[in-house]
Amino acid sequence: MGLINTYEDKLKNAIGNKRYNHSLGVMKTAIKLAKKYNVDKKKAAIAGLLHDCAKYKDIQLLLKRAYEFGIILDNTMKKSPSLIHGPLGAEVANKEYNVEDKEILDAIRFHTTGRENMTILEKIVYISDYIEPNRKFNGIENIRYIAYRDLEQALILSMNNTIKYIIDRDLLIHMNTIKARNSLINENKQEGN
Known part of the structure; x- marks a missing residue:
């Protein structure tokens, strides 16, 4: 695929082979979900492949680069720099990587926390990151199954699991995640689910 060739070397050097393989899994899952939900497959592929392009292991590098780009860190991000x-x-x-499409950039921007009133592309990248084939944990198969039948329900389940995980470790929950979950629940209720 031409897209992979365009970014492969640069992305591998930035995030390493393991994270790169994860990104390929997210890209492939995002393409499948994009087909299912009638979303632009190329946008899903680019967002899926590049979603972790800044997932550096070195926390100081994350902080330095955030500062260089003028990203204002809220208290939760300061305490949980992986966000x-x-x-x-x-x-x-x-x-x-010369990506200019706002939809793609927002899907990358919010793939860790979600946000209120997520676009369908944002939902696809968020859940693809959660269910890609390399992920192995209890309950994942059920969420994978649901993702192809009810995207919002799969997102709610994944966010519930993430929130439980964060609570069990006494970590801070990002406000965007709470707003995203509440927004999804409201969407589901309005649709009669």
């Missing part, structure tokens, strides 16, 4: 790679990834995708 920085979403907004930083959008900036890196724009400046270093």
Whole structure:
């Protein structure tokens, strides 16, 4: 695929082989979901492949790059720096991978936390990151199954699991995640689910 060739070397060097293989899994899952939900497959592929383009292992590098791009970190991001790679990834995708499409950039920006009133592309990238084939944990098969039948329900289940995981470790929950979950529940109720 031409898209992979365009970004492969640069992306592998930035995030390493393991994270790169994860990104390929997210891209492939995002393409399948895009077909299912009538979303632009190329946008889904680019967002899926580049979603972790700024997921650096070195926390100091994350902080430095966020500062360089003028990203204002809220208290939750300061205490949980792994969340920085979403907004930083959008900036890196724009400046270093020449991605200009706002929809793609927002899907990268919000793939870690979600947000209120997510677009369908944002939902696809968020859930693709959660269910891609390399992920193995209890309950994943059920969420994979649901993702192809009811995208919003799959997102709610994944966010519930993420929130439980965060609570069990006494970590901070990003406000965007709470707003995203509440928004999805309201959407589902309005649709009669």
